Amino acid sequence: MGRRMCVTVAVIATVSAAAFGTTTVAGAARTAAICKTFSASGLKIEWSAIGTMTCSKAKPYLVKFLAHRGKPDVKAVLTGGPRGFKCSATDDAKGRPAVGACYTGTLAFPKNGFQWLG
Numbered sequence: 537m538g539r540r541m542c543v544t545v546a547v548i549a550t551v552s553a554a555a556f557g558t559t560t561v562a563g564a565a566r567t568a569a570i571c572k573t574f575s576a577s578g579l580k581i582e583w584s585a586i587g588t589m590t591c592s593k594a595k596p597y598l599v600k601f602l603a604h605r606g607k608p609d610v611k612a613v614l615t616g617g618p619r620g621f622k623c624s625a626t627d628d629a630k631g632r633p634a635v636g637a638c639y640t641g642t643l644a645f646p647k648n649g650f651q652w653l654g
Contacts, residue, residue, distance in 0.1 A: 572591065
Protein backbone atom coordinates (compact mmCIF):
# COMPACT_ATOMS: atom_id res chain seq x y z
CA MET A 537 0.00 0.00 0.00
CA GLY A 538 1.46 3.36 -1.01
CA ARG A 539 2.24 6.15 1.44
CA ARG A 540 -0.63 8.31 0.18
CA MET A 541 -3.04 5.41 0.48
CA CYS A 542 -1.95 4.86 4.11
CA VAL A 543 -2.39 8.56 4.87
CA THR A 544 -5.83 8.56 3.26
CA VAL A 545 -6.88 5.48 5.24
CA ALA A 546 -5.71 7.21 8.43
CA VAL A 547 -7.68 10.36 7.55
CA ILE A 548 -10.83 8.37 6.87
CA ALA A 549 -10.39 6.48 10.14
CA THR A 550 -10.10 9.83 11.93
CA VAL A 551 -13.22 11.13 10.19
CA SER A 552 -15.07 7.97 11.18
CA ALA A 553 -14.00 8.31 14.79
CA ALA A 554 -15.02 11.96 14.84
CA ALA A 555 -18.34 11.27 13.12
CA PHE A 556 -19.30 8.20 15.10
CA GLY A 557 -17.77 9.08 18.45
CA THR A 558 -18.88 12.65 19.13
CA THR A 559 -22.13 14.35 19.93
CA THR A 560 -22.91 18.02 19.96
CA VAL A 561 -23.70 19.75 23.23
CA ALA A 562 -26.80 21.38 21.75
CA GLY A 563 -28.43 18.31 20.25
CA ALA A 564 -28.67 14.60 19.88
CA ALA A 565 -26.08 12.37 18.25
CA ARG A 566 -26.03 12.41 14.48
CA THR A 567 -27.33 9.37 12.69
CA ALA A 568 -24.84 6.98 11.21
CA ALA A 569 -25.07 3.79 9.21
CA ILE A 570 -22.69 1.07 8.17
CA CYS A 571 -23.86 0.34 4.64
CA LYS A 572 -24.09 -3.08 3.02
CA THR A 573 -20.82 -4.16 1.39
CA PHE A 574 -20.89 -4.55 -2.40
CA SER A 575 -18.45 -5.18 -5.24
CA ALA A 576 -17.76 -2.74 -8.06
CA SER A 577 -14.85 -2.14 -10.43
CA GLY A 578 -13.10 -5.20 -9.02
CA LEU A 579 -13.17 -3.80 -5.47
CA LYS A 580 -15.09 -5.00 -2.42
CA ILE A 581 -16.47 -1.72 -1.06
CA GLU A 582 -16.98 -1.19 2.66
CA TRP A 583 -18.69 2.11 3.33
CA SER A 584 -20.74 4.18 5.73
CA ALA A 585 -23.02 7.22 5.85
CA ILE A 586 -23.45 9.92 8.50
CA GLY A 587 -25.82 12.77 9.27
CA THR A 588 -28.83 13.07 6.99
CA MET A 589 -27.09 11.10 4.24
CA THR A 590 -28.41 7.55 3.95
CA CYS A 591 -26.94 4.50 2.28
CA SER A 592 -29.67 4.56 -0.37
CA LYS A 593 -29.04 8.25 -1.18
CA ALA A 594 -25.27 7.79 -1.29
CA LYS A 595 -24.99 4.59 -3.33
CA PRO A 596 -25.71 6.11 -6.80
CA TYR A 597 -22.97 8.69 -6.25
CA LEU A 598 -20.55 6.06 -4.99
CA VAL A 599 -21.18 3.76 -7.96
CA LYS A 600 -20.57 6.74 -10.28
CA PHE A 601 -17.29 7.58 -8.50
CA LEU A 602 -16.10 3.98 -8.67
CA ALA A 603 -16.34 4.10 -12.48
CA HIS A 604 -13.73 6.92 -12.45
CA ARG A 605 -10.17 6.02 -13.44
CA GLY A 606 -7.18 8.14 -12.52
CA LYS A 607 -3.47 7.91 -11.93
CA PRO A 608 -2.24 5.30 -9.44
CA ASP A 609 -1.76 6.47 -5.83
CA VAL A 610 -2.99 10.00 -6.55
CA LYS A 611 -5.60 11.90 -4.54
CA ALA A 612 -8.28 13.30 -6.84
CA VAL A 613 -11.14 15.74 -6.31
CA LEU A 614 -14.32 14.09 -7.56
CA THR A 615 -17.04 16.07 -9.30
CA GLY A 616 -20.68 15.17 -9.72
CA GLY A 617 -21.33 14.42 -6.07
CA PRO A 618 -24.25 15.66 -4.01
CA ARG A 619 -24.77 19.41 -4.19
CA GLY A 620 -22.69 21.25 -1.58
CA PHE A 621 -20.52 18.22 -0.74
CA LYS A 622 -16.72 18.06 -0.99
CA CYS A 623 -15.71 14.76 -2.57
CA SER A 624 -12.26 13.25 -3.02
CA ALA A 625 -10.62 9.87 -3.30
CA THR A 626 -7.20 8.30 -3.50
CA ASP A 627 -6.72 5.99 -6.45
CA ASP A 628 -5.19 2.57 -5.88
CA ALA A 629 -2.37 1.01 -7.93
CA LYS A 630 -4.82 0.37 -10.79
CA GLY A 631 -6.18 3.94 -10.79
CA ARG A 632 -9.49 3.03 -9.11
CA PRO A 633 -10.82 5.40 -6.40
CA ALA A 634 -10.39 2.84 -3.64
CA VAL A 635 -10.54 5.18 -0.62
CA GLY A 636 -12.61 8.32 -0.46
CA ALA A 637 -15.19 10.53 1.17
CA CYS A 638 -17.92 13.04 0.35
CA TYR A 639 -18.96 15.36 3.17
CA THR A 640 -20.29 18.72 4.26
CA GLY A 641 -18.66 20.62 7.10
CA THR A 642 -14.99 19.94 7.65
CA LEU A 643 -13.02 16.75 7.23
CA ALA A 644 -12.38 16.66 11.00
CA PHE A 645 -16.06 17.28 11.83
CA PRO A 646 -18.28 16.26 8.92
CA LYS A 647 -21.97 17.09 9.25
CA ASN A 648 -23.29 14.82 6.51
CA GLY A 649 -21.65 12.47 4.09
CA PHE A 650 -20.37 9.06 3.18
CA GLN A 651 -16.99 7.37 2.92
CA TRP A 652 -15.64 4.19 1.43
CA LEU A 653 -12.72 1.81 1.48
CA GLY A 654 -12.21 -0.78 -1.22
